[in-house]
Amino acid sequence: MSDFKIATRETNAVNILDLKGYLDAHTAAELEAAFQKLIDQKRFNIVVNCKDLTYISSAGLGVFMAYIEDVRNHSGDIKLSNMSQKIYNVFDLLGFPLLYDIAKDEQEAVSKFTAGKK
Amino acid sequence: MTQPQSNKSPGGATLTIKSRTERLSEVREFVSAAAREFGFDEEAVNKIALAVDEACTNVIKHSYKYATDKDIRIRIVTNAVTFEVRIQDQGLSFDPETIKKPDMKEYLAHYRRGGLGMYLMRSLMDDVEYIVSPEMNEVRLMKRLQPK
Numbered sequence: 001m002s003d004f005k006i007a008t009r010e011t012n013a014v015n016i017l018d019l020k021g022y023l024d025a026h027t028a029a030e031l032e033a034a035f036q037k038l039i040d041q042k043r044f045n046i047v048v049n050c051k052d053l054t055y056i057s058s059a060g061l062g063v064f065m066a067y068i069e070d071v072r073n074h075s076g077d078i079k080l081s082n083m084s085q086k087i088y089n090v091f092d093l094l095g096f097p098l099l100y101d102i103a104k105d106e107q108e109a110v111s112k113f114t115a116g117k118k
Numbered sequence: 119m120t121q122p123q124s125n126k127s128p129g130g131a132t133l134t135i136k137s138r139t140e141r142l143s144e145v146r147e148f149v150s151a152a153a154r155e156f157g158f159d160e161e162a163v164n165k166i167a168l169a170v171d172e173a174c175t176n177v178i179k180h181s182y183k184y185a186t187d188k189d190i191r192i193r194i195v196t197n198a199v200t201f202e203v204r205i206q207d208q209g210l211s212f213d214p215e216t217i218k219k220p221d222m223k224e225y226l227a228h229y230r231r232g233g234l235g236m237y238l239m240r241s242l243m244d245d246v247e248y249i250v251s252p253e254m255n256e257v258r259l260m261k262r263l264q265p266k
Contacts, residue, residue, distance in 0.1 A: 003143075025175040026139035055146075057171050058234035065234075086164060093241045094234060 006034045014045045014110045020052035023060035031060065035067040035078075044076020047109040051082035056090050064100065077101060079109040130194040137178045137188040137207075145174050145192055149203060152194050156201050157263050165242040166203065166261055172235035173205040173257045181209025181255060202260045211250045 004027035007018040015038055023031060038046060048064075068078050079101040083091070091097060103109035133148045135141040146167040153163045174190055182188045191206040239246050245260040 022143060024139070024142050024171060025178065026142055055168075057142075057168060057175065058238050059175060061234055090168065090238075093238060 004030060006030055008034065008038075011110055012114050014047055014113045015043045016106065016110075017046065017048045018052065019048060019050055022055040023053060024055065024057045025059035028059040028063050031063045032066070035063065035071075039067065039070060039074075042074070044071050044074040045113045046071065046076065046078045047103075047106060047113075048078060048080045049082050049106050050080055050084070050087055051106075053084070053087055056087055058094075061090070061094060061096065064096075068100070077113070079103060079112065081106045081109040130196055132194070133192045135174075135190050135192070136186060137182045137184075137190055137209075138186045139175070139178060142171050142174060146171055148192065149194070153201060153261075156196060158201070158261070162261065166201070166259070169239045169242040169246075169259050170203050170205065172239050173203075173259060176235055176257075177205060177207045177209065177255075180212070181207045183210070185209075199263050200260055201263065202258055205257045205259070206254050208254050211255050212248075 004019075004021040004023055006020075009016045009018070017031075017034055017038075019031070021027075035046070038044075064078060071078050080091075081103045082105055083102060088102070091100070091102070096102075101109070101112065103112065131148075131152055133145065135145060149170045150163050150167045153166045154160075158166065170192065174192070177190050178184060188207065188209060191204075193204040193206065195202045195204060239257075239259060243259045244262050245258075247258040247260070249256040249258065
């Protein structure tokens, strides 16, 4: 069965999304809803922790594409962290490391916001 | 809910599912098991499963326009060194000539989200072929087993 979960938390005014499981065309709408909710609340400093993300297809990658411009236009960013090699390989195939800030761990991603860097 | 029809025939296996995104996980598991049994390592198994997911997602979105009661047939055809997955549907057909490799620089510059699946399929597999006939559309995803 397709299994995907998102948990939201906040650290030092940075919003963290913890993704778990399989992100595909069936579950991508859940991630869209989570981004939309943050944007509606004018929360634009976002870190997506991919530690427990086991699978991603282009439907999931498309969600990041859909929101990054809006978030950056509000002086925020969507940064990614704790990606497994398997997930990174998919991002890499599409050239996403050029477009997204991918940090080794969550602390590094959060500190880039708090240091005022993007 | 209709049960999936799965059977094994000489040289391959077939899975037929209804055109629903909730069935994608089942497709990935079916194709992964067959690819693993054929002899691919986990990295290649993951690539094949992702490519087939992308092909089925395209059928659901574009051929069937999200209608949930249509059939998608996933057939595995193998010989000594090639593993081919054929994804068949009876939905809207397309002109394969119009499918070209997207320019990823242009894509990324404009944050475009469509067409990523097509690009991924071509990157993940050794060969991608589209066959359009009056009876059905078929995408053939092929990968060769590298000698160890």
